[in-house]
Amino acid sequence: MHVKKGDTVEVLAGRDRGKRGQIILAEPKRDRVRVEKLNLVKRHQKPSPQYPEGGIMSKEAPIHVSNVILVCKSCDKPTRTGRKISDSGKKVRYCKRCGAEQD
Ligand SMILES: [Zn+2]
Structure with a gap:
C-alpha cells in the first residue's frame, strides 16, 4: 500500500x-x-458490559x-509518492512534489 x-x-x-x-x-x-x-x-x-448505556x-x-x-509532511500538499533507497540504506517513500522523505 x-x-x-x-x-x-x-x-x-x-x-x-x-x-x-x-x-x-x-x-x-x-x-x-x-x-x-x-x-x-x-x-x-x-x-x-463495556457500554452499559448502549445508544x-x-x-x-x-x-x-x-x-x-x-x-506530504514537508510541503503540506496532497502528493503522489515514489520509492527510493535512502542514504541510510532503507526503502523510503518520497514526495514527488518536493522530494522530501516520508518515512
Ligand atoms: Zn512535499
Whole structure:
C-alpha cells in the first residue's frame, strides 16, 4: 500500500472528500484504511458490559486506499509518492512534489 498507519491523508471521494485526517488503522489485505474522524458511520450499540448505556455511536468505516492520497509532511500538499533507497540504506517513500522523505 502507498499509505500506512500514522500517515496524514486527504480523502478523494465520498462525503468527506477534501478532508484530512490521520490513519488510525491500515488493513493491507483488504486495501483499506480507517481515518480518524472521517467516513463515520452510526452504529446502534446494544447495552453491553463495556457500554452499559448502549445508544448510537459513531465509528470510522474503512476507506479504499485508492480514495485517499498522502499529504506530504514537508510541503503540506496532497502528493503522489515514489520509492527510493535512502542514504541510510532503507526503502523510503518520497514526495514527488518536493522530494522530501516520508518515512
Ligand atoms: Zn512535499
